[in-house]
Amino acid sequence: MVGKQRGVGYEAIADILRSRIASGELPAGEKVPSENDLMEAYGVGRETAYKALRLLRDDGLTVSRQGAPTRVRKFEPIRRYANERLSAEVWGNGTSMWDIDVRDEKAKVTDVEVTRLESSSKVAAALNLTRGEPVVRRSRRYLLDGKPILRAISYLPAKIADGTPIAQPNTGPGGIYARLADLGHAPAMFREEVRVRMPTKEEKAQLKLDRGTPVIIVVRTASTAEGQAVEVNEMTMDSASYILDYAINA
Template identity: 40%
Template sequence: MLQLGAIDRSDDRPPYRQIAGMLRAAIEAGVLGPGERLPSEAELIDHFHVARMTVRQAIQELKGEGLVVSEHGRGVFVRPMPPVRRLASDRFARKHRDAGKAAFLAEADKVGYAPGVDRIMVTRGVAPAAIAEHLRLPPEAEVVIRSRRYTANGRPVETAVSFIPADMAAGTPITEMDTGPGGIYARLEEVGHVLARFTEEVGARMPTPEERRELEIGTGVPVLTVLRTAYDTADVAVEVCDTVKVAPAYLLEYEFPAR
């Protein structure tokens, strides 16, 4: 069995929190790796000489933190985490589009994971009020809506929904399932909307039940939200992308001048 310490009865923390702390430390140190099974309830009860409820409270605390998951009939396992993606500020640089790579593929090359995209849907509809405001469109303006899910090494890490003014997307592969090399931004530049800048609004929250299912995460795992707006050289907003990212899978990195 995993080597664990003993409960300190003089500690102000209740026993279940001490047990959770020891298991957490083992996970963070890599002693218990992703996908490994934790000691069973019976083993933990025998080791710590505590009641079953105390052990269950400790496991529940780790579940709430998103560190472990239960599998019915099999036990409790360390949650397999997707590889950390460092989102650098140059991920939308033209050099990547010129090489035929959208931002997600460019990041995959840097970090070394196998990228994937699935659940692609392309529709037309009215822009939600907040999106229309970012795109500087009048109410009821029509947009092309592209939604998809991204995976890293086969694990979901992000959902993204792009909104592009319908007149800009008309007649381009943006309205098709496959946008071609370089993605949406390459196609926009081909029709004259040369990109000049981006803005991003970053937030953090707990996921909705639907997002948990889509991203295959537990109730204790937070998500990052990034709302990005792309502008061309005429300062026209050409796309808004609303993304929801599995927080432990990302490290956001921004570089900006000190002036």
């Protein structure tokens, strides 16, 4: 207890609620005591009660919307198997990679945008181009049960993608990797870089993130057997929706 001498502080109150959640006394989806409840129970002012609830929310333990009671947060992440997703057998057979993650169902791709532009220095470096060399940019979002869980932006060298289905919104069965294979640029090796941070305002909005939810940034580079980079894909994922799974051979 720092600050005020006598009485409970908002961190102490938050701690009590935290442990009630951890113990299962307050299960997922359950209402948490309201500000009024806390004011009465601990003899604190409204702002202090609010701060206690805010702490929980910022730690990702609860969700709160104006007007509605604060509730214990539910998690139901999906598992993303990087190796299975990226095996040639998957995209070779026309299976959308997406099907691997979310076996059956209502997952939807939205907001597909394909544009052509000059490469930034970052993208140029990743694709081993000279800066400014044109690239095709494909951006899209993935929805699960109506909730956006992933935003992805791919860049491919225009000299490969121009005039092919890769430069079309719908790339056909197997997606861009199958098309790259058709064109003699079959990806053989992938690298994924994983970073984590709190989202920007825009990311919060685009992914409809609750407070206290970090994002995972995955930057994937696909290369041919000759080592030529043919695609770089920057994914921004809702960390509450994903468990990443990687397999590694010794």
